[in-house]
Amino acid sequence: xxxxxxxxxxxxxxxxxxxxxxxxxxxxxxxxxxxxxxxxxxxxxxxxxxxxxxxxxxxxxxxxxxxxxxxxxxxxxxxxxxxxxxxxxxxxxxxxxxxxxxxxxxxxxxxxxxxxxxxxxxxxxxxxxxxxxxxxxxxxxxxxxxxxxxxxxxxxxxxxxxxxxxxxxxxxxxxxxxxxxxxxxxxxxxxxxxxxxxxxxxxxxxxxxxxxxxxxxxxxxxxxxxxxxxxxxxxxxxxxxxxxxxxxxxxxxxxxxxxxxxxxxxxxxxxxxxxxxxxxxxxxxxxxxxxxxxxxxxxxxxxxxxxxxxxxxxxxxxxxxxxxxxxxxxxxxxxxxxxxxxx
Amino acid sequence: xxxxxxxxxxxxxxxxxxxxxxxxxxxxxxxxxxxxxxxxxxxxxxxxxxxxxxxxxxxxxxxxxxxxxxxxxxxxxxxxxxxxxxxxxxxxxxxxxxxxxxxxxxxxxxxxxxxxxxxxxxxxxxxxxxxxxxxxxxxxxxxxxxxxxxxxxxxxxxxxxxxxxxxxxxxxxxxxxxxxxxxxxxxxxxxxxxxxxxxxxxxxxxxxxxxxxxxxxxxxxxxxxxxxxxxxxxxxxxxxxxxxxxxxxxxxxxxxxxxxx
Numbered sequence: 001x002x003x004x005x006x007x008x009x010x011x012x013x014x015x016x017x018x019x020x021x022x023x024x025x026x027x028x029x030x031x032x033x034x035x036x037x038x039x040x041x042x043x044x045x046x047x048x049x050x051x052x053x054x055x056x057x058x059x060x061x062x063x064x065x066x067x068x069x070x071x072x073x074x075x076x077x078x079x080x081x082x083x084x085x086x087x088x089x090x091x092x093x094x095x096x097x098x099x100x101x102x103x104x105x106x107x108x109x110x111x112x113x114x115x116x117x118x119x120x121x122x123x124x125x126x127x128x129x130x131x132x133x134x135x136x137x138x139x140x141x142x143x144x145x146x147x148x149x150x151x152x153x154x155x156x157x158x159x160x161x162x163x164x165x166x167x168x169x170x171x172x173x174x175x176x177x178x179x180x181x182x183x184x185x186x187x188x189x190x191x192x193x194x195x196x197x198x199x200x201x202x203x204x205x206x207x208x209x210x211x212x213x214x215x216x217x218x219x220x221x222x223x224x225x226x227x228x229x230x231x232x233x234x235x236x237x238x239x240x241x242x243x244x245x246x247x248x249x250x251x252x253x254x255x256x257x258x259x260x261x262x263x264x265x266x267x268x269x270x271x272x273x274x275x276x277x278x279x280x281x282x283x284x285x286x287x288x289x290x291x292x293x294x295x296x297x298x299x300x301x302x303x304x305x306x307x308x309x310x311x312x313x314x315x316x317x318x319x320x321x322x323x324x325x326x327x328x329x330x331x332x333x334x335x336x337x338x339x340x341x342x343x
Numbered sequence: 344x345x346x347x348x349x350x351x352x353x354x355x356x357x358x359x360x361x362x363x364x365x366x367x368x369x370x371x372x373x374x375x376x377x378x379x380x381x382x383x384x385x386x387x388x389x390x391x392x393x394x395x396x397x398x399x400x401x402x403x404x405x406x407x408x409x410x411x412x413x414x415x416x417x418x419x420x421x422x423x424x425x426x427x428x429x430x431x432x433x434x435x436x437x438x439x440x441x442x443x444x445x446x447x448x449x450x451x452x453x454x455x456x457x458x459x460x461x462x463x464x465x466x467x468x469x470x471x472x473x474x475x476x477x478x479x480x481x482x483x484x485x486x487x488x489x490x491x492x493x494x495x496x497x498x499x500x501x502x503x504x505x506x507x508x509x510x511x512x513x514x515x516x517x518x519x520x521x522x523x524x525x526x527x528x529x530x531x532x533x534x535x536x537x538x539x540x541x542x543x544x545x546x547x548x549x550x551x552x553x554x555x556x557x558x559x560x561x562x563x564x565x566x567x568x569x570x571x572x573x574x575x576x577x578x579x580x581x582x583x584x585x586x587x588x589x590x591x592x593x594x595x596x597x598x599x600x601x602x603x604x
Contacts, residue, residue, distance in 0.1 A: 061454040064603045081600055083456050091454040097447040099353065101360040113349050114456045163456075 008072070009167050009197035010037040010060065015069035017055050017221070029055040031221035032069070037214075039074075039166070042193050044212035044229075045201040046320075048328060052221035053201035054094065057171050061091040073167055087115065090160030090196075094172040096152055100145035104155055107144060108162055115163035122162065129158045133188045150181035157188060161196075168192060170200035174207050186211050205320040215320075219328045232323060242322070243268070243289040246312035247303055248282050254308035255283045261302045267291035268299075282311055289315070346457030347465045354469030363435045364473060370431045371477040375484035378420035382411050383492045385419075413498045414569055416489040417506075420482075421565040424510070428481070432474060432514060433538040436521045438531030439466050440599070445530055450604035459600045467522055467592065474514050482507050498568055505574055506567040509581070513563040516584050517542065519591035526595045526602075559584040 017030040030052045037043050047053045058064040060071050062080055071078040079085045098107055105126075112122035130137055135154050139147075147155065153173060160168055170189070174182040182204075189211050192198050202208060208215060208229075215232065217225035225232055249255055255273070262285075263270055269288040276282035289295040292315060303310050358364030386408045409415075440463070443449035453459065486503065517538075524537035549558035557579045566572025574581075 058450075058603075063450050063454060081459055083453075083458055086454070087456050089454070091451075093447060093451055095447065096451055098451075099357065099448060101357055102353075106356075110349060110353060111455060114346055116456075 007039055008036050009039045009041070009074060010199065011035070011070075011072040012056070012060075013070045013072070015056065015059065015071060016067045017052070017059060017064065018067040029221050030059070030066075030218075033218065033221065033223055035216055035223060035226065037197065037199060037216075039197050040194065041197055041213045042189060042211055043197070043199045044208035044215040045199055045218070046203065046205070046208060046215055046324065047201070047218040048203060051218050053218065054171055055221075056218070057091070057169050057199075057201060060086070060169060061089060062086040087163070088165050089167045089169055090163070090165040092153075092156040092160045092168075092170045092173060095176060096156035096159075098144045098152065098155065100143065103141050103143055104147070104158075105140040107155070108140075108158060111159045112162045117163065125162055125164070126158070129161050132161075132191055133157055134184070150177055150184065153177060153181065153185060154188070157185075161192075166197060168196045168198045170198070172201055172203075174202060174204055182207065205324055209320055217324065217327055224327050225323070229320070233320075242271075242316040243287045243295055243299075244312060244314050244316060245285045245287065245299060245303075245310075246276075246282055247285070247306075247308040248279075248311050249308055251307055254306050258303055258306035258308055259285070261306060262287070262299065265295075265298060267294050284312075346461040347468075350457065350462060350465035351469045351472075354466060355473065358469070358473045363438075367431055367435045367473070368477045368480065370427055371481035372484060374420065374423045374428055375481035376488060378423050378485055379416040379488035379492050381423075382416040382419040386411055411493070412495050413489045413493040416485070416493060417498055417503070417568050418565060420485050421568070424481075425563065429514075429517060429542070430539075432517050433521050433542060434535055436470050436518060437525055437535035437538050439470060439522060440525035440595075441528050441531045441534040444602075444604060453604060460596050463522070463526070463596050463599050464592075467518060467595075470518050470522075471515055474518065475511060478507065478511055478514065502568050502570060506564070509562045509564065509567060509574075509577070512581065512584055513559065516559050516588050519588045519595070520545075523591045523595045523598075526599045556580075557583055559587055 012033050012035040015030055015033040015035075016028070019027045019029055021027045033052075033056060045053050045056070055064060059066050059080075060073070060078060062078060062083065062085065065080040073086060073088050076085060076088070102110070108126055109119070109122055112125065117125070126140070127137075129135070133154050135158060139151065144152070144155065153176075157170070157173075160170075173189070174185050177185060186207055189198055189200060193211075212229060214228050215225065216223060247255055247258055259270065259273065262268055267290045269290075271286040271288060273286075274284045276284065287295070296313075300310055300313065358367075389408060440449070443452075449462070453462065482503070486500075489498075520541040521534070521538040524541065525531075525534040528534045528537055545558060546560050549555050549560040551558075555561075559580060562577055562580045562584055564572050564577060567574065567577075
């Protein structure tokens with residue numbers, strides 16, 4: 001397409017979706033969501049089940065009408081039910097359903113012709129996409145009804161790419177796949193990098209860490225985190241970092257004395273204690289540390305004073321799962337309000 | 344080709360490749376073939392029932408049965424079509440939109456470059472084309488078999504053509520309220536149920552005094568074939584049927600445009 005290249009591939013401005021629930025109640029599926037997704041990025045759209053990811057993507061794809069707010073794809077405003085306003089996207093729903101009486105070739109030609117592509121253009125594009133996503137060309141003549149879920153996912157991606165849109169949106173593309181299918185899909189998303197702007201929603205954080213440049217985390221329809229993964233990790237590195245401490249008891253009661261002293265430190269939160277399977281004298285402690293520096297300075301001293309010997313002292317690198325759990329916890333709801341003002 | 348033409352082609356392909364198209368075509372064909380045969384054989388069957396000739400009363404009764412002719416053949420066709428033919432149209436096309444909504448294929452395709460109006464109209468046009476072709480086959484076989492079995496010239500072809508045109512208009516009317524039912528509901532079963540409800544309600548209206556004589560069901564009229572009824576008399580019904588068809592199509596499009604998928 002490449003019609004209206006701007007730095008912003010997708011802009012959501014105050015996007016809100018409210019559903020009626022009964023006579024008097026309403027459900028706010030998407031709550032004043034503001035988001036700028038830059039051109040060329042692979043963007044992970046994260047959130048728990050029911051957080052509002054699919055509703056948001058459906059509004060972008062023109063399938064659902066926003067209650068409030070605006071959507072812009074490369075500067076062009078999306079209007080509900082008007083295909084011309086969202087023709088620059090390729091959308092793949094979470095469980096794509098096809099016309100099973102058709103062959104893959106017929107289906108892709110139908111999709112291509114809808115965008116007024118010539119048969120030669122469609123043929124060339126199919127060849128190019130099939131190489132990109134490692135799709136066996138011999139399957140083109142097969143009926144879609146004979147395809148596995150993984151094959152259907154690949155066909156869906158091919159159908160999303162057929163008209164060369166600038167923005168590809170994949171709704172939970174890996175959630176229904178087996179590990180091999182998941183890996184293949186993540187590899188495909190990786191291969192799209194640099195050619196398209198890719199937005200994919202998921203709650204599988206390992207997939208996000210493997211492939212995304214940037215993420216947005218939504219909870220209860222509102223944005224609570226947005227930015228580069230490395231920046232988000234850095235910002236959260238001091239917050240509730242997991243500290244693993246292993247102590248060998250020289251005299252009985254060393255561990256209890258250590259734990260008693262450690263619990264008094266306000267920058268440490270005790271998580272659990274596990275006895276070593278092979279050596280009863282060794283105990284493994286886990287803490288959440290809000291101040292890495294202070295913990296590093298004080299704990300060895302406390303261990304020495306308790307009479308035990310330090311076996312292991314390590315901060316575990318914070319991962320997205322920690323951030324996800326921490327950010328979606330109700331205690332951080334103030335973040336929602338902070339971010340609602342605009343991104 | 345635009346979205347309408349592409350989806351028209353897709354719909355026709357679907358009707359040819361799936362069981363629903365085959366069912367409709369076979370039912371229409373069966374009605375066309377079986378009606379003249381039934382008209383021919385029914386008096387014979389009744390006579391065979393009293394074959395020993397011992398019952399004088401029965402013999403007197405069979406003597407009253409008129410010799411079947413081509414008018415009886417068309418009457419049989421009319422009777423069979425009004426049951427099997429019309430019901431099969433509602434059943435086959437009830438899922439035309441509802442199935443696409445429940446399976447998710449409509450949501451997926453409508454993210455591509457096709458408008459909702461094109462989507463709906465292509466469904467109606469392809470259904471109408473398929474029904475038209477099936478009706479031609481049905482009436483064609485009816486005419487051929489009637490000619491072979493009876494050979495009389497009681498019914499002229501012009502009457503049959505006018506009757507067929509009105510029957511086709513009535514089938515379009517059925518298609519439009521079936522389409523509307525399919526847009527309104529989420530499953531093919533509920534769409535079929537609602538379609539039957541419309542069918543029954545319109546037939547009840549047709550039986551009412553004063554307004555009944557203007558209702559769409561009366562354009563499906565056997566009197567046209569036997570020249571007992573004039574097309575001019577049915578003109579108000581034709582106009583009302585066309586208006587109803589247009590109203591159902593407009594409502595279907597408007598409603599579908601507002602639906603979130």
